[in-house]
Amino acid sequence: xxxxxxxxxxxxxxxxxxxxLVSGISQDLIQITSNxxxxxxxxxxxxxxxxxxxxxxxxxxxxxxxxxxxxITVRRRDRVAGVWVNRDAANLSGMPAYxxxxxxxxxxxxxxxxxxxxxxxxxxxxxxxxxxxxxxxEPFRQAALRHLTxxxxxxxxxxxxxxxxxxxxxxxVPVPAEVTRGQYNVEVYxxxxxxxxxxxxxxxxxxQTGLERRLFNFAHNQPFSYGLAVVAMAxxxxxxxxxxxxxxx
Amino acid sequence: xxxxxxxxxxxxxxxxILSMGLGVGFLSGLFGVGGGFLLTPxxxxxxxxxxxxxxxxxxxxxxxxxxxxxxxxKKRAIDFKMAGVMMLGGLAGTGAGVWLFAIMRxxxxxxxxxxxxxxxxxxxxxxxxxxxxxxxxxxxxxxxAPARIHxxxxxxxxxxxxxxxxxxxxxxISIIPPLVIGFLVGVMSAIMGVGGGFxxxxxxxxxxxxxxxxxxxxxxxxxxxVAVVTTMLQATSNYAVDIVLAAxxxxxxxxxxxxxxxxxxxxxxxxxxxxxxxxxxxxALRLLxxxxxxxxxxxxxxxx
Numbered sequence: 318x319x320x321x322x323x324x325x326x327x328x329x330x331x332x333x334x335x336x337x338l339v340s341g342i343s344q345d346l347i348q349i350t351s352n353x354x355x356x357x358x359x360x361x362x363x364x365x366x367x368x369x370x371x372x373x374x375x376x377x378x379x380x381x382x383x384x385x386x387x388x389i390t391v392r393r394r395d396r397v398a399g400v401w402v403n404r405d406a407a408n409l410s411g412m413p414a415y416x417x418x419x420x421x422x423x424x425x426x427x428x429x430x431x432x433x434x435x436x437x438x439x440x441x442x443x444x445x446x447x448x449x450x451x452x453x454x455e456p457f458r459q460a461a462l463r464h465l466t467x468x469x470x471x472x473x474x475x476x477x478x479x480x481x482x483x484x485x486x487x488x489x490v491p492v493p494a495e496v497t498r499g500q501y502n503v504e505v506y507x508x509x510x511x512x513x514x515x516x517x518x519x520x521x522x523x524x525q526t527g528l529e530r531r532l533f534n535f536a537h538n539q540p541f542s543y544g545l546a547v548v549a550m551a552x553x554x555x556x557x558x559x560x561x562x563x564x565x566x
Numbered sequence: 567x568x569x570x571x572x573x574x575x576x577x578x579x580x581x582x583i584l585s586m587g588l589g590v591g592f593l594s595g596l597f598g599v600g601g602g603f604l605l606t607p608x609x610x611x612x613x614x615x616x617x618x619x620x621x622x623x624x625x626x627x628x629x630x631x632x633x634x635x636x637x638x639x640k641k642r643a644i645d646f647k648m649a650g651v652m653m654l655g656g657l658a659g660t661g662a663g664v665w666l667f668a669i670m671r672x673x674x675x676x677x678x679x680x681x682x683x684x685x686x687x688x689x690x691x692x693x694x695x696x697x698x699x700x701x702x703x704x705x706x707x708x709x710x711a712p713a714r715i716h717x718x719x720x721x722x723x724x725x726x727x728x729x730x731x732x733x734x735x736x737x738x739i740s741i742i743p744p745l746v747i748g749f750l751v752g753v754m755s756a757i758m759g760v761g762g763g764f765x766x767x768x769x770x771x772x773x774x775x776x777x778x779x780x781x782x783x784x785x786x787x788x789x790x791x792v793a794v795v796t797t798m799l800q801a802t803s804n805y806a807v808d809i810v811l812a813a814x815x816x817x818x819x820x821x822x823x824x825x826x827x828x829x830x831x832x833x834x835x836x837x838x839x840x841x842x843x844x845x846x847x848x849x850a851l852r853l854l855x856x857x858x859x860x861x862x863x864x865x866x867x868x869x870x
Contacts, residue, residue, distance in 0.1 A: 349570060350570065351569055351570050352568065352569065353570045354568045354570075354577050355577070389867055389868075390867065390868045391866070391867050391868075392865065392867075393864050394865075394866070400678075400857045401857060403678060403866075457865065460863070460865030461867055463863070463865075464865070464866075465867070494570070495576045495577075495613075498575065525572060528572075529572040532572040532809055532810065533572045533573065536572070536801070536805055536809070537805055540801050540805060541798070541801070543807070544797055544798040544801030544802055544807065545798070547625050547801065547809050547812050548625070548628065548794050548798065550809070550812065550816065551625040551816050552794075554629050554816045554817065554820050555628065555629035555630065555631070555632030555633040555636070555816075555820050555823075556632060556633075558629075558633045558823070558824060559632070559633045559636035559637055559820075562821075562824040
């Protein structure tokens, strides 16, 4: 929420005279079907406005795709009597289930660290909304970032945004098969001199469709019948197989 | 070829899942164990969320156990009375297990409790079976008569009240030990997604002194009962049963189980016990290894 407000503020606060950002996405709805193995969306856009005014300073585009908020529990194991045991834990809520960032250059070259922190941009600036922990949660947050990056749910790709011409840019966003369903937000930022000049946010929906959707609904709306269906399937298949494979005698 | 699992919310290579079902089904037909203690870790290792793996493995157990049970039933190798008594204990155990499951998961000690109970249990069971089957095989190799198991080793079991006659098993014993064994296995079934055959089978042989030929069929019937109830509980309380995953596992499982039963018919009881002992010990060692080696990352994440 805090992040959305920040974005809204940016949009309002952008000076009207400066360059404006226009962007779009190749798909605003990703449907998960039985053969879904992940997909690829394209975020594209153009920088409109006065090009000549201050063309001497470099301008940069950052594309961020954020998944729905989720709760992450991080546990730390310690050795107790020779055995590794989960001892301390931290619950980080409000971390995105998916985070993708692409930029024209490495973030550190685009804006100073405190500016990035201020705009909430970059993996290192992902902060939970609330923390449940008896300890300093920073190592736990770092562990979450590390694990999710390994699972390719968190990605930061410097150079992932390419300018096709003076004004046109494009970025490929890989959406892995393991993504959570829900509303995603595609945010595009235009930086100049380490300051956001313009920003735009577009929602992206990821949802199941067809048979998958019906099975999911069935499991959640009629769990008892669903359970019976699974049991019946198992029983019948077991029975049929024993009929098919009669003893070779 | 990949297929999307609607409840696990991920894509899997269905051929890999099918192979897991086949392999574990084969072992389940061979040994009369459900194979959950192998399949659940395999699925988790593949990347299926552990809640879904635990809940869905039970369908595979149901199907391959039914397939095996029908084959045993034709051989009249099932003691339904014994299976019924154990199932009663099992249902109570399942209820307790679901309750424990919630507590342990909240505390984040799920894996630890599972490993700490598994290692000594599997270690002892596997060790006893290995020792006994090797002795029997050696005695046979020397041409001696197989060593007889003397029921007098377990006098205390015969001192318990509530005795009943189990005709198929040629036993006249108290119903308390089968009830307790059933209960313990029910708890494990809910917590770990295992049918518990690898505990029931040795318990029937070494504690209850049931004849090996009825042990497999009887344990399968007990496992089916517990697995069906646990599937229903998991479907209604946790929404964790994935029907697509279940279907793939079941197809592999039933086919594998048929070949397993056939392979088992070619082996002698003590040979089967030797192989099962090695398998059980292998799993125990694997779990022990996981407890004592230094993890590559001491942090782990859950609940995404």
